């Protein structure tokens with residue numbers, strides 16, 4: 410049984426409470442480690458370390474900060490295999506995905522390392538003689554970064570790389586289900602040459618440790634990935650101290666297949682949108698909107714391919730669908746299958762626990778497809794976060810767009826068509842932060858990502874992602890120190 414402590418000021422620190430939380434392997438069900446159960450006292454210590462490190466980090470030139478981030482990227486690439494394996498042990502997602510993701514996170518640190526000394530202010534051509542007015546982008550201070558269990562290191566990179574490049578210091582809280590890869594990753598900062606205190610990790614429960622970060626007066630911003638209800642709670646809590654927030658809150662994304670789509674590519678695209686990562690992805694294309702003229706043939710092929718997925722050990726490169734990460738999530742997915750059936754949807758694939766070959770008897774759900782779904786059903790409106798697809802037929806382009814937008818979320822959307830005009834019209838009309846045409850589930854370090862409506866606030870990645878971690882200062886410098894009339898505005 411391995412024990413993991415907080416990482417504060419460059420060192421492992423035991424929890425003030427002395428308490429730990431068990432952590433298990435979703436594939437075997439085995440409890441293999443325990444993580445520190447952080448409380449307000451631990452958050453205090455981490456915030457104090459980050460606050461102490463902030464002036465020095467802010468004063469470090471952006472070029473020097475960038476070089477350290479690039480060095481960190483090299484270390485991530487060196488250790489990617491190990492970090493990826495830790496993530497699989499924590500969240501049960503496929504090694505093919507988590508290994509690649511761990512390596513990919515390096516790109517965010519490299520990109521923001523390069524961007525660090527390119528964030529320029531402006532000189533404002535004032536309508537007043539003898540005054541130089543310029544703007545500069547300054548860091549916010551200590552930022553709190555709270556991540557979810559589905560992709561711990563990638564979700565963190567989207568936040569942390571931008572925050573550090575901009576000159577902020579950080580307190581991080583990974584999900585209580587998947588904390589160990591983040592703790593191992595934090596060790597790399599010292600080796601890369603970062604002074605201690607710039608990056609601190611506290612682990613623990615959301616309502617205890619996470620909430621203490623939201624309430625902490627010295628943490629000036631919270632960047633969060635998780636559910637919309639927790640995101641709303643964080644937003645409300647942050648309002649008390651007028652904290653800034655960036656929120657990435659998942660969705661119920663439509664994947665629209667028009668009758669002129671390249672059939673086989675669209676089938677694979679829809680499958681990749683929902684069954685990859687066992688559906689545990691914020692951008693899951695959990696609503697397939699399919700033109701009625703191809704609906705039956707499309708469903709038939711979808712069921713054929715999804716039904717042949719190899720289910721089992723996430724550490725095997727031959728596995729297509731792994732276990733559900735957490736016990737509450739497993740129960741939630743099963744509940745939603747029942748909700749769909751009670752709501753009148755027809756289950757044409759799966760619909761139950763999987764205990765066939767490759768399953769270890771823990772948290773496997775069969776890839777599941779529902780037809781006869783209408784967009785007002787709960788299964789079409791609420792995020793399941795599991796391998797459950799709803800197929801909804803449509804007759805016209807206008808109807809497809811109406812159904813796609815008739816939802817409280819707006820993170821992503823997919824469009825499958827060979828008609829360029831239709832692709833452009835649909836991309837314009839869809840209410841989503843990301844639209845993919847003839848592809849799905851693609852993200853990049855330099856392309857802004859974020860949601861509309863209940864899918865969140867703010868953007869991550871790209872230049873916009875860095876602007877979430879700076880505040881603008883406007884400096885006025887007079888050539889001559891004269892105050893003509895002290896009683897009126899100059």
Ligand code: TXE
Nearest residue numbers: 556557583584615616619620635636639657658659691794
């Ligand atoms: O999420 P939570 P959970 C969705 C998905 C899933 C549901 C529940 O639908 O079924 O969320 O998953 C921390 N103050 N997504 O329970 O509660 C918590 O410790 C501060 C979508 O895991 O949102 C964890 O670190 N922090 C999503 C993080 O918030 C708090 C990815 C996420 O937990 C807190 C994962 C509080 N009061 C789940 N309460 C996506 N957008 O991709 C909890 N936390």
